[in-house]
Structure formats: structure tokens, C-alpha cells
Amino acid sequence: AQSVSQHNHHVILSEAASLELGCNYSYGGTVNLFWYVQYPGQHLQLLLKYFSGDPLVKGIKGFEAEFIKSKFSFNLRKPSVQWSDTAEYFCAVSEDGGTSYGKLTFGQGTILTVHP
Amino acid sequence: GAVVSQHPSRVICKSGTSVKIECRSLDFQATTMFWYRQFPKQSLMLMATSNEGSKATYEQGVEKDKFLINHASLTLSTLTVTSAHPEDSSFYICSARGVRDKPPNQPQHFGDGTRLSIL
Numbered sequence: 001a002q003s004v005s006q007h008n009h010h011v012i013l014s015e016a017a018s019l020e021l022g023c024n025y026s027y028g029g030t031v032n033l034f035w036y037v038q039y040p041g042q043h044l045q046l047l048l049k050y051f052s053g054d055p056l057v058k059g060i061k062g063f064e065a066e067f068i069k070s071k072f073s074f075n076l077r078k079p080s081v082q083w084s085d086t087a088e089y090f091c092a093v094s095e096d097g098g099t100s101y102g103k104l105t106f107g108q109g110t111i112l113t114v115h116p
Numbered sequence: 117g118a119v120v121s122q123h124p125s126r127v128i129c130k131s132g133t134s135v136k137i138e139c140r141s142l143d144f145q146a147t148t149m150f151w152y153r154q155f156p157k158q159s160l161m162l163m164a165t166s167n168e169g170s171k172a173t174y175e176q177g178v179e180k181d182k183f184l185i186n187h188a189s190l191t192l193s194t195l196t197v198t199s200a201h202p203e204d205s206s207f208y209i210c211s212a213r214g215v216r217d218k219p220p221n222q223p224q225h226f227g228d229g230t231r232l233s234i235l
Binding site for chain 1 (some may be wrong): 119120148150152157158159160161165209211213219220221222223224226229230232
């Protein structure tokens with residue numbers, strides 16, 4: 001079974017600071033990659049996804065992520081965070097085919113706290 | 117669009133009782149629904165996948181008789197935790213994928229989750 005690892009459990013930043021959240025996965029085959037965000041008291045929402053093509057994908061609210069196949073990584077970035085970005089961020093991976101096609105494996109989540 | 121409603125949001129009950137959690141797709145038809153469980157400071161763990169009109173597929177280590185899943189319509193799936201015990205206390209989240217979300221790797225739409233506490 002594959003696994004997904006998010007390196008930081010809690011990240012604290014000031015507004016306007018740059019953000020990078022790490023995500024690594026273990027599956028060696030073709031994968032689909034996702035970042036979800038959960039704002040306080042709300043459900044998980046899709047930030048961005050990667051299926052194929054340009055490894056640098058842009059999502060909503062100024063977020064982007066880069067897929068580096070050789071490093072099995074899909075790190076999330078934002079050049080300048082806002083207080084409203086305070087939330088929990090989950091990286092998720094799905095195998096692109098096979099019996100687990102369409103099933104998500106999640107990382108542990110990273111809580112981002114942005115101070116005004 | 118693509119709203120998933122989960123009910124109840126929180127439930128507290130005595131050990132030995134059964135608890136039913138509902139997951140509804142409000143504005144789309146959900147051919148597939150997923151049930152996850154999340155422990156504090158841990159990731160969401162997929163428990164089972166249910167397709168409308170067929171039996172749910174459970175992940176390894178998940179007790180089928182403990183966690184009964186029914187997906188009787190294209191807008192409703194239920195998870196019943198039978199004879200719940202304190203170790204079943206957790207955060208349960210459902211997600212859904214619509215008829216139009218093809219192929220199967222399309223993003224899932226998540227409910228708000230249910231906090232289950234067994235005393």
C-alpha cells in the first residue's frame with residue numbers, strides 16, 4: 001500500500017510570508033495528485049490537482065504545486081500568505097489505474113496558522 | 117455546486133448503541149461515495165467505497181459487520197456503526213463522486229464530517 005507523508009504538522013507564518021508545504025508519496029507507478037484545504041468548521045475543498053502535463057500546476061487563491069517525479073514529491077507553495085489562508089492542508093494521492101483507481105490516500109495534514 | 121451534506125455533525129451516545137450517519141449529495145447524483153475515518157492528528161483513512169445499488173467494498177482491516185454501509189439511492193449513503201464502543205470514537209467523513217465525474221480519478225466532494233463520541 002502506498003503512503004503519503006507531509007513533513008510539517010503545524011506551520012506558523014506572518015502575513016506576506018512565503019509558504020511551502022512538503023508532500024512525498026511512496027507509490028512508484030503513475031499517480032494523480034491533489035491538495036485539499038479545510039478551513040475551520042468547513043469541509044475539505046480542492047485546492048488543485050495534477051494528472052499529467054506541466055508539472056507546475058496552479059490552483060485557487062494563488063496556490064501552486066510542483067510535481068517532481070524523481071523525488072516523489074508534490075509540494076504546495078504560495079508566495080505571499082494571508083490571514084485567511086489559516087486552515088489545514090491535506091495532500092492526497094491516487095493511483096492512476098488498477099484496483100485502487102480513484103481511491104485517495106491522504107497525508108497527515110498540515111495546520112497552517114497565519115498571524116496578521 | 118457539488119454539495120455534500122453529512123448528518124449529524126456530532127453525536128454522543130452510550131456504549132453498545134448503534135449510530136447511523138447520513139451522507140447526501142444535494143445537487144448532483146453520486147454514483148460512488150466514500151467513507152473515511154480520521155483520528156486526531158492523523159490522516160483520513162479510507163474505510164469503504166460504496167456504489168449505488170451494490171455492496172460496499174471495504175478496505176483491509178475494516179469490519180464489515182461493524183460498519184454497515186448502505187447506498188440505496190444516487191443521493192444517499194448511510195454508515196451505521198453497530199454496537200459502538202469507545203474505541204469507535206472518531207471523526208467520520210464522507211465524500212462523493214458524481215455521475216459526471218469521469219474518469220474515476222476526478223476529485224471527490226466532501227461532507228463536513230461527523231464527530232462520534234462513545235461514552
